[in-house]
Amino acid sequence: MGPFVRLGNALGAAAIATILLVAFGLQFGLNEPPCPLCNLQRVAFVLCSFGFVLNLRFGVQPLHYGLTLLGALFGVVASGYQVMLHMAPGAAAYGSPILGMHLDSWSLVLFFAVIAAVALLLMMSGRPDHDRSDHQTAMRFRGILRFAVYLLIAVTLANAVNSFAQCGPMECAAKPTGYWITKYIR
């Protein structure tokens, strides 16, 4: 894997971690808990990032990019469905608009951007890293590459805690107004 492709994968992982952090910032800044479909779009971002993690740890392989594309496809379906729900005139969208678009529309744009980024990385990747030993790829997994993956793991765990605090072990409300956990914390 060339240095550009390695950096591209690290940037992809870091960008998705940043997207999830911004979503957290908006959630707490605007005091708007995410709807169930919004949470599923966050899941889709995490699924997208998994291929980047595998590429950084095990070297570039088409299978890893395939997993990222599957995650992005799921994200396009989830965010596209929510956009279509609010497309009709008079239909109210969930949450406040950010820079003129609601978060579901931003998600749709970003999932298409992930697909485009994977296409670019695939074109730049060249030969898959099948010939490299696990030791070789593990040795390269350090510095900023390792930081990007650990940041992603931390944000994913934070989302697990947030999602449990919001919905508990049950289904989330369609239009959540608060957190399930507050019933038990005084």
Next chain:
Amino acid sequence: MTALIFLIMAIAMMTASAGYRGTAIGLFGVSFVAAILWFDRYAIEMPRLPF
């Protein structure tokens, strides 16, 4: 359920970082199927398209 999917994905990433590729991809598969099933549960409303 969404929390569980996030948790499984975090474990999958940690497993991948530790060098267990097959297990990590298996956990991804479980999360992906769970996410689709969960989406199917919430996607009950028919979109009203303006055209």
